[in-house]
Amino acid sequence: MAEISEWLAREWAQGIGPAIGAMTGSSAQAFGVKRDHPQELPASALIWRQLLDASDESAVWVWLPESIWLAVGRQVLESAGLSGEDGAAADVSEARSTFLEVLQQSLAPIGRSVGGRLSREISLLAGDQRDAIPAGLEWQAVTVRTDLGELGCGWITANHDLVQCLTAAAGSSEPEPEPAPKLPARPGTGRPSRTLDLLMEVELPVGVSFGRAQMRLKDAIKLTTGSIVELNRSVAEPVEIIVNNCVIARGEVVVVEGNYGVRIKEIISRDERLRTLF
Numbered sequence: 001m002a003e004i005s006e007w008l009a010r011e012w013a014q015g016i017g018p019a020i021g022a023m024t025g026s027s028a029q030a031f032g033v034k035r036d037h038p039q040e041l042p043a044s045a046l047i048w049r050q051l052l053d054a055s056d057e058s059a060v061w062v063w064l065p066e067s068i069w070l071a072v073g074r075q076v077l078e079s080a081g082l083s084g085e086d087g088a089a090a091d092v093s094e095a096r097s098t099f100l101e102v103l104q105q106s107l108a109p110i111g112r113s114v115g116g117r118l119s120r121e122i123s124l125l126a127g128d129q130r131d132a133i134p135a136g137l138e139w140q141a142v143t144v145r146t147d148l149g150e151l152g153c154g155w156i157t158a159n160h161d162l163v164q165c166l167t168a169a170a171g172s173s174e175p176e177p178e179p180a181p182k183l184p185a186r187p188g189t190g191r192p193s194r195t196l197d198l199l200m201e202v203e204l205p206v207g208v209s210f211g212r213a214q215m216r217l218k219d220a221i222k223l224t225t226g227s228i229v230e231l232n233r234s235v236a237e238p239v240e241i242i243v244n245n246c247v248i249a250r251g252e253v254v255v256v257e258g259n260y261g262v263r264i265k266e267i268i269s270r271d272e273r274l275r276t277l278f
Contacts, residue, residue, distance in 0.1 A: 002138055004166050005157055009140035011113045012156050016106035022270045023076045023102050028146040050107050051125040058162035064154040068144050071151050073099035118169050208262050209240040
């Protein structure tokens with residue numbers, strides 16, 4: 001179980017830094033720290049149970065002190081130009097709810113990594129906040145650092161069902177190539193964050209790019225029915241999914257009930273999205 005906890009901490013450390021950076025627009029990083037689980041759990045700690053479909057009851061447990069979730073939640077709200085309207089209490093509640101979105105983004109890579117170990121696709125199911133942590137689990141610490149400085153340690157572990165699945169899995173302990181990512185479910189408890197709620201009803205144009213071509217005007221006006229325009233992408237390369245003039249993902253063309261569709265194979269990073277703006 002110790003080996004699984006250490007591996008889980010490394011995977012989460014690789015995901016939480018980019019998740020914080022994507023939501024705040026600032027640099028963030030995290031790294032695993034091996035230490036004993038503290039004897040007392042702060043009352044202000046955020047405890048999250050994230051279910052996975054590896055088995056009926058498999059789950060990842062995370063708890064974070066207020067020094068992490070409050071600072072990151074407020075930083076996300078500030079970067080979006082939002083702040084509490086009802087005083088300090090509302091600000092804390094809003095920051096907590098907002099941080100849950102960051103947390104679930106950070107846990108998405110764990111589902112893919114668990115799937116690599118089990119040699120099958122694993123999806124994140126609904127997660128929920130809890131009032132207490134289960135006994136008998138071996139926790140691993142992950143230190144979180146942002147532009148605000150070192151915020152402290154978050155803790156992560158796998159429950160017994162997930163440990164049994166990973167232990168029983170045959171093959172190497174190194175994760176196999178990851179399957180296509182799946183978006184985690186939004187938190188089912190707590191106040192929804194205005195960070196996304198303000199945008200949920202906005203309609204955005206979605207397009208698929210098979211490639212591009214440049215030609216002289218004199219060649220363009222010669223195009224007629226039956227003319228062929230060669231694009232700059234081969235048939236083996238993935239197509240680009242464009243939302244609001246920004247490339248957000250790549251995938252492969254499929255046919256769904258007689259209509260064309262695109263199966264997403266890759267979600268591109270924030271930095272790459274900025275480079276592909278039209």
